[in-house]
Amino acid sequence: MNPFNGWLAASLLGIALAFGGTASAQTLIVGDQSFNNRTVMEAAGVLEGLPYTLEWKQFTAGSPVAEALNVGSLDIGFLGDAPPLFLGALGAPIKVIGISRQDLDGVAILVRKDSPIQKLSDLRGKSAAIWKGSWSQQLLFTALAKEGIAPSELDLRYLGALDASHALEGGSVDVIATWEPYVTQQELSGARVLATAKGLIPAQSFLVATDKAIATKHALLGDFLQRLYKAREWAQQPGNSERYAKAWVELTKADAEVARRWFARAAIRLEPISDQNISEAQQTVDFFHSINLVKGYQARTLFDPSFNQYLPATNPQAAR
Missing domain, CATH: 3.40.190.10 (Periplasmic binding protein-like II)
Structure with a gap:
């Protein structure tokens, strides 16, 4: 057995026990951008046997995802670093629970x-x-x-x-x-x-959850992170980025060559939160503070590393 698959199976079993048999009655509301994460998860087959309901909401940019999280109409959303960092300066009821990296x-x-x-x-x-x-x-x-x-x-x-x-x-x-x-x-x-962006800015993307979802759906969020991690790893395997691109094009009617090149280059991966991620988030906060777009604050307060338990430790500096 692939070591990751063994780790995932054991983790999912633990999550299933944590659900206590109530997961099927629960719903996780997910804010996606242009079907990107939904497509890779469906193409990778990681949503099979899902012990709860997923409700996808699609957006065309990160700012409306941030606003939907801020008002509580989503449980979790995908977006670049700036919108949630701006909300963090205002004390919004949200936390970063995972990091999405792409080729800069x-x-x-x-x-x-x-x-x-x-x-x-x-x-x-x-x-x-x-x-x-x-x-x-x-x-x-x-x-x-x-x-x-x-x-x-x-x-x-x-x-x-x-x-x-x-x-x-x-x-x-x-x-x-x-x-x-x-x-x-x-x-x-x-x-x-x-x-x-290489050598200039972090250009991180975040998985952001509401404080309410963290308090009431922690195990569901953890399960979702694990399935997304597996899907992103699947997309790195030979030929799979093209399968991912084809599925996305069929859903969005976008240009096939753009999708193929974009997904092959992006090599998007999901990571647990590390001290480096937090330091880079602070770099972004400090930049926007320097041009008077956000008040200065400690970016660390926006991160919840408790979800690192659901992801393989890819960085020895993972925050705890």
Whole structure:
């Protein structure tokens, strides 16, 4: 038997005992983005024999997921680090219970293929499209700081990711900072990458649960994390990222080549919370505090490492 499968089976048995036979009457309400997590779990077959009901709610961005968590209409949601960190500054009744990592080449600064801009230092006086309070803004401002360029030296346009892509293609801006699947879409159109998040920003994604769900559905959340972990590991096996992409395209009607390249590169994995994750979250809080978008606070207060028991220890610095 695969060691992970043995660990998972033992863990699921423990969770089943913790449910005390009541799980089938319970429902876990999950906030997903564009069917991404639902698709990989269904494609990997990890939802078979689920001892409770899953109710999926689909969103197109992280901010509405954060708001739904804040008002209690979700039990758990998937989103990038900034929205929950902003809510954490306001004392929202939520906690980060797991970390989702992807290849940081999927968060990038791009220019058109025919642009005269060749390097970050060429950006003075140029126009840029970014989304305020996101990886986009954090990446561009951090990259500019490394070059000694103030954001005020650019003509900044605050556009959502889709509108920013259209603006770049149409020539109304010189540069955009964005994330997947827009990075892959732009690259397939010939856009060039000036810089990625590697070495610049953490660009973490979080699994966030409400305090109420943690108190009343802890075992269900733990079971869900384990199944998602298994699905993400399945997607890393040869050929499975293409199966995942195909299933996602069938559901969303998105471009098949974009999906295939995106999922192959992203290599998304689920991790337990570590001290490094918390330190990187603090880096993000400090950045947005420095530009007056959030009050400063200790990011550690937003994390609940009790869910690390449900995931294999992939990092010796896992928080406890």
